[in-house]
Amino acid sequence: MKTAYCFDLDGTLTRQELLPLIASSVGLEDEISVLTEATINGVLPFDKSFKLRVRLLRDARLDWIHAALSEQVVFDPHMLDFIRSRPDQCFVVTGNLDVWVRPVLDRLGIQSFTSTASFEDENLLGIQHVLHKGDAVTSLRDRFDRIIAVGDGMNDVPMFEAADWRIAYGGTHSPNHLLVKLSDFVINDGKALCRLLSML
Incomplete structure (x- = not known):
């Protein structure tokens, strides 16, 4: 039986939420953190919250964003090992913009699978498409048995x-x-998660 593993990015594969890190490049950490927390908790729908956060961050230069993410993003080492041992079966499914999280x-x-944006030079023009995470999973059905x-968040529903x-x-x-x-399971540790994934 061929299995696909779909991972959320922010706070799942990474040990921090990415939009607050991006916001640090333009001094909007507090505003973005509040919106991010409200979205994770289901207080704000992801689509509306994400569009608002992108609007707030539209002046952030792409090189600043990439520098902030390159310096500060840390992955869970157990999940990283799991992914590297099964690269053809593992997928990132994130609502973040492709151009922001590319590094x-x-x-x-x-x-x-990401949301997509249009950029000109270093300037964000707008969102082309907000990812619906269920569509990403459905698109894998013809290649995998399960x-x-x-x-971790409401947008993963x-x-x-x-x-x-x-x-x-x-x-x-x-x-x-x-x-x-x-x-089906709730896990709070990367090592335990990978052990479970290997047994399923």
Whole structure:
């Protein structure tokens, strides 16, 4: 049986949320952190919150963003080892903009599903498409017999609904309560998560 592993990026594969790091490049950490927390907890719908956060960050230069992410993003080492041992079966599913998180995704070296943006020179023109995480999972159905989803936030709900196995991960912060209800497992440690993934 061929299995696909779909991982949320922020706070799941990484040990921090990325938008607050991006916001640090333009001095908007507090504003973006509040919106990010409200989105993780399901207080704000992801699409609306994400568009608002992108609007706030539209003046952030792409080179500043890439520098901030390159210097500060840390991956869970156990998950990194798991992914590197199965690169053709592992996928990142993130609502973040492709052009913003490209350096982080390049370090992982696996296929990713992202929201997309249009840029001209170093300037953000707008969002082309906001990723619906359930669509990403559905697109893998013709290649895999089953799909395991790992995430922590409200915007992971569509991914969980489309997957066969669902794991709420609390390694960085407590997973969203609705996500926990949808989950088959709740894990708070990267090593334990990878052990479970290897057994499923």
